[in-house]
Amino acid sequence: MTTTPDRPGNGDPIISATHVTKSFTSPDGNVLPVLDSVSFTLHEGEIVALLGKSGSGKSTLLRCAAGLIAPSSGSVSYRGTPLNGANPGVSMVFQSFALLPWLTVQQNVELGLQAQGVAEADRRSRALKAIDLIGLDGFEGAYPKELSGGMRQRVGFARALVVEPDALFMDEPFSALDVLTAENLRNELVGLWEGNEAPVKSVLIVTHNIEEAVLLADRILVLSSNPGRIKAELTVDLPRPRDRRAPVFEALVDTVYGILTGREQDHADALTGTPTGGAARPLATPISAPLPQVSPGGLSGLLEILAARGGEDGMPELADELNFEVDDLLPLVDAAVLLDLARTAGPRIALTQAGNEFANADILTSKQLFARHAVAHAPLVRAIVQALTRTGDHVLREGLFLDLLHRGFSDEDARRQLDTAIDWGRYGELFEYDKGEGRLELAPEAVGVL
Incomplete structure (x- = not known):
């Protein structure tokens, strides 16, 4: 300089x-x-x-x-x-x-x-x-x-x-x-x-x-x-x-x-348990792979913008056009990558085949696709659905999951993680949530997703 x-x-x-x-x-x-x-x-x-x-x-x-x-x-x-x-x-x-x-x-x-x-x-x-x-x-x-x-x-x-x-x-x-x-x-x-x-x-x-x-x-x-x-x-x-x-x-x-955005391989390695050129790693957990704090609607918007641009674009260009900063755009990118709906290469982001299918689907189909990818790739959502499936009445108190999250997050961040998982699960019709009772209940539509 x-x-x-x-x-x-x-x-x-x-x-x-x-x-x-x-x-x-x-x-x-x-x-x-x-x-x-x-x-x-x-x-x-x-x-x-x-x-x-x-x-x-x-x-x-x-x-x-x-x-x-x-x-x-x-x-x-x-x-x-x-x-x-x-x-x-x-x-x-x-x-x-x-x-x-x-x-x-x-x-x-x-x-x-x-x-x-x-x-x-x-x-x-x-x-x-x-x-x-x-x-x-x-x-x-x-x-x-x-x-x-x-x-x-x-x-x-x-x-x-x-x-x-x-x-x-x-x-x-x-x-x-x-x-x-x-x-x-x-x-x-x-x-x-x-x-x-x-x-x-x-x-x-x-x-x-x-x-x-x-x-x-x-x-x-x-x-x-x-x-x-x-x-x-x-x-x-x-x-x-x-x-x-x-x-x-x-x-x-x-x-x-x-x-x-150089963590996409880390996400993929953690989920498959097989890192590139190394020994197997443990599967991702709700602590090791936290959910990006984005809404399904925001994620859908990003994927639809990418689809309209031919399925790929540069992140700086997207951020500039949308007037987004790092904490606006990158959580959406992280969520898309986590759910295997997009891939990043340097400063560029591209839809995967699944992401392209999601972006072009009708509302009902996109919700079903979201549910499938959330259970497969989002550890906290998967943990909630699995726990609800294994109970006799398919109902659990949210405190169970907050206690789990407190092992790796502050009270505030644990609450945010659970709120994000609830938002994703409700959108995908995986489970229902009674805020007054602090209770989660498996949705009938979740049967067969696991």
């Missing part, structure tokens, strides 16, 4: 994470792994993006590096000194703005300086300078409720920059904004960075927007999910400002899509 003399691309290490592992313990004592032995270094003069799907632990990793939570094992150091609390060289910008509504813009920006014991006159001078820098001059006395979402996030940037941190951490800072506002703020951030106007030496940003990562970062760390591990590290050697239409930019976006 092109850098200024004041920002060497491989400057001194600011933050180093070494084999960071983080697990949380559920109320029933089960250990839930979020990060597994993650190591990286943030240097002076670079912007690094942490990119991954939901469940990759990228926000947890950011908080470990900020010293807001401690790793279960491994360590984080700031300029060579291990952290034992909040990282003194870091300021953060959050997705939710995190402004105090009873304070004015200027008072919100002064908070960090006040915590550092900076004198009132100096606080005022530095806060006004930061407010001017991020384009909110004239709104110093306004309250957050008077501001648009983009203006509130500008206050968040000013509050983070005013303390002149070594590292600016950003946790999906643009995802709560509309497309145009987000694009404007990204461009302004790049302008401040390239012009050496931003009083920071490095930036670490969490995102699930692939183009955003390629647009902003010098390095991209792609995390896998459940638990989070660094799956790939990419260098973005492009001058700024970057042209989204440039072939090399588009090639990098394609590469990232390919990395993020």
